[in-house]
Amino acid sequence: MIAYASGLFFWGWLGDRLNPKHVIVTGMIGSAISLTLFGAVPKWSGYYNVAYYVFFYILFGLMQACGWPSEIAIMANWFGKANRGFVMGVWASCQPLGNVFGSYFTSWVLPFGYENTFFLNGLLLLVGAFVVMISIDPKPRETPYSHLNDVEQAERSREGEPISLINAILLPGVLAYCLCNACLKLVNYAFFFWLPLFLTEAYHWEETKTSLGWESVFYLFMMLNTLAIACIMKRCLMDLKPLANETWSFDLKNDESDAFILLVCLSFLVCR
Numbered sequence: 001m002i003a004y005a006s007g008l009f010f011w012g013w014l015g016d017r018l019n020p021k022h023v024i025v026t027g028m029i030g031s032a033i034s035l036t037l038f039g040a041v042p043k044w045s046g047y048y049n050v051a052y053y054v055f056f057y058i059l060f061g062l063m064q065a066c067g068w069p070s071e072i073a074i075m076a077n078w079f080g081k082a083n084r085g086f087v088m089g090v091w092a093s094c095q096p097l098g099n100v101f102g103s104y105f106t107s108w109v110l111p112f113g114y115e116n117t118f119f120l121n122g123l124l125l126l127v128g129a130f131v132v133m134i135s136i137d138p139k140p141r142e143t144p145y146s147h148l149n150d151v152e153q154a155e156r157s158r159e160g161e162p163i164s165l166i167n168a169i170l171l172p173g174v175l176a177y178c179l180c181n182a183c184l185k186l187v188n189y190a191f192f193f194w195l196p197l198f199l200t201e202a203y204h205w206e207e208t209k210t211s212l213g214w215e216s217v218f219y220l221f222m223m224l225n226t227l228a229i230a231c232i233m234k235r236c237l238m239d240l241k242p243l244a245n246e247t248w249s250f251d252l253k254n255d256e257s258d259a260f261i262l263l264v265c266l267s268f269l270v271c272r
Contacts, residue, residue: 001189003058003061003065008065010062011069015073019138021137025129027064028132031060032129036122040119074138075091089231100219102121103219105120
């Protein structure tokens with residue numbers, strides 16, 4: 001997780017300066033190779049070494065971090081601000097859905113050898129990289145903003161220029177978003193890793209049943225909650241803005257009020 005978190009900074013920086021689609025494809029290919037080298041190659045070759053496992057596990061975490069920064073950038077290019085929250089909410093459900101699919105796929109392949117679970121998952125990553133490469137454009141080829149005058153186009157171009165890490169952190173709401181997401185991840189992973197151990201030791205449940213069954217339930221409800229929140233945000237966001245401004249009498253700009261309302265919604269998730 002430390003390698004993954006560190007890699008987000010690098011891949012985000014790289015995605016701002018290169019084609020984000022190529023960044024995603026590179027990371028997926030690197031993830032496939034490092035995953036195979038981590039789990040399958042030692043079994044095939046009979047070579048087992050702690051340093052080898054640590055190195056490729058860290059490399060796998062770094063490669064996995066390529067996804068979110070560039071994917072979000074591409075999604076933002078395709079969808080405007082009006083429906084972006086709803087679209088992002090629906091799209092974000094792909095993570096828990098993929099986790100459920102990955103768990104059952106791994107349980108199906110495991111009887112044929114644990115090394116095959118790593119190899120076939122790496123193969124799926126390569127297939128996914130090929131699909132991304134041939135089917136996704138990083139931004140629409142024709143946009144509804146083609147009628148803008150030269151001054152407005154120049155302004156939009158300046159807004160799209162990459163900024164430094166310090167400048168990004170100093171943007172209004174960014175640090176608050178980071179802290180909220182860190183809290184969510186802490187609750188998420190603490191609960192996820194602790195629950196199977198508790199059920200196994202306290203109720204003597206089978207480890208495979210606990211990890212696979214409850215993991216699927218956990219991610220299923222995460223996916224449903226993500227879709228529900230996306231619908232709620234789409235329907236209620238415009239009504240909540242003036243309510244928040246009238247109740248607390250905050251002198252907020254539109255972007256800052258969006259951040260405030262989203263932080264309120266995130267607080268309910270942290271307390272679940």
